[in-house]
Amino acid sequence: MFSFFSIVLIVVVALVVFNLPKSKSTASSGRRGGYSKWIGGGLGWALGGPIGALLGFAFGSVFEQGQTGMPGSQPTRQGDFNVSLLVLSAAMMKADGTVKKSELDYVKQFLYRNFGKEAAEQYLLMLREILKQEINLQEVAGQIGGFMDYSSRLQLMHYLFGIAGSDGQLNAIELDMLQHIASYLGVGSADFTSIKAMFVKETDSAYKILEVSPEASDEEVKKAYREMAVKFHPDKVSHLGEEVRAAAEEKFKQVTDAWEQVKKQRGIK
Numbered sequence: 530m531f532s533f534f535s536i537v538l539i540v541v542v543a544l545v546v547f548n549l550p551k552s553k554s555t556a557s558s559g560r561r562g563g564y565s566k567w568i569g570g571g572l573g574w575a576l577g578g579p580i581g582a583l584l585g586f587a588f589g590s591v592f593e594q595g596q597t598g599m600p601g602s603q604p605t606r607q608g609d610f611n612v613s614l615l616v617l618s619a620a621m622m623k624a625d626g627t628v629k630k631s632e633l634d635y636v637k638q639f640l641y642r643n644f645g646k647e648a649a650e651q652y653l654l655m656l657r658e659i660l661k662q663e664i665n666l667q668e669v670a671g672q673i674g675g676f677m678d679y680s681s682r683l684q685l686m687h688y689l690f691g692i693a694g695s696d697g698q699l700n701a702i703e704l705d706m707l708q709h710i711a712s713y714l715g716v717g718s719a720d721f722t723s724i725k726a727m728f729v730k731e732t733d734s735a736y737k738i739l740e741v742s743p744e745a746s747d748e749e750v751k752k753a754y755r756e757m758a759v760k761f762h763p764d765k766v767s768h769l770g771e772e773v774r775a776a777a778e779e780k781f782k783q784v785t786d787a788w789e790q791v792k793k794q795r796g797i798k
Contacts, residue, residue, distance in 0.1 A: 570576070608768045609626060611644075611676070614688060618688075621707075623664070624693070624702055627658065634695070636656065637653065674713060679716075680765035681769060685714070686714070694728045707721075723757070727780065735791050738757070750795070761780050
């Protein structure tokens with residue numbers, strides 16, 4: 530798959546080569562004639578699949594508005610992760626038919642905290658345009674699942690649960706969408722249940738986080754913790770940049786807290 534920045538570069542070159550004329554209706558505002566987003570979307574689909582189409586259309590729309598800024602240069606894998614995060618954020622925010630202020634605030638805070646003011650504002654500009662488009666969840670998530678490593682997909686799911694629960698509750702529609710996304714991404718049911726238990730607290734949540742039954746022996750619980758500690762360790766996503774690694778520490782902490790809770794209940798030394 531072409532990276533985010535490869536697609537954007539091609540879109541920009543196309544816009545320059547075609548040198549689209551301004552129509553009379555848009556000349557006074559300094560905007561392009563309305564074709565930029567369609568060229569962007571067409572090139573994106575051809576070169577980057579459904580994600581490329583969404584991104585190309587969004588960037589073309591931003592270009593028409595005279596705003597050509599985009600997030601600064603990043604390693605390809607980090608750029609791809611961030612774009613996937615934006616597209617799935619939009620899908621999650623639209624899950625129940627309305628974009629809640631709490632969801633938008635959660636996304637804003639996450640982006641500002643992890644990527645800084647300048648990059649966050651540019652990502653939010655792209656998110657605004659993506660939110661205006663129809664998103665084929667199965668195609669988009671399927672594409673992400675095809676090129677992204679498993680640890681990164683787990684981190685995406687953790688982030689999406691955060692969006693869904695930003696208003697203090699997870700409704701049935703949101704949970705259903707999260708389950709579908711996990712399935713399309715190729716995230717296993719046990720890992721989905723583990724991440725869900727980090728947000729939906731039940732009496733056996735600690736065991737669910739560790740992916741082990743309350744009837745398991747102490748040795749089985751110890752082994753489960755060791756395996757989860759490796760699977761969810763922040764270093765697993767360090768290739769996506771320090772920002773994403775730092776965000777992954779929250780998930781890892783919940784695994785550690787679950788282990789401490791079970792260890793205390795059982796009196797394990």
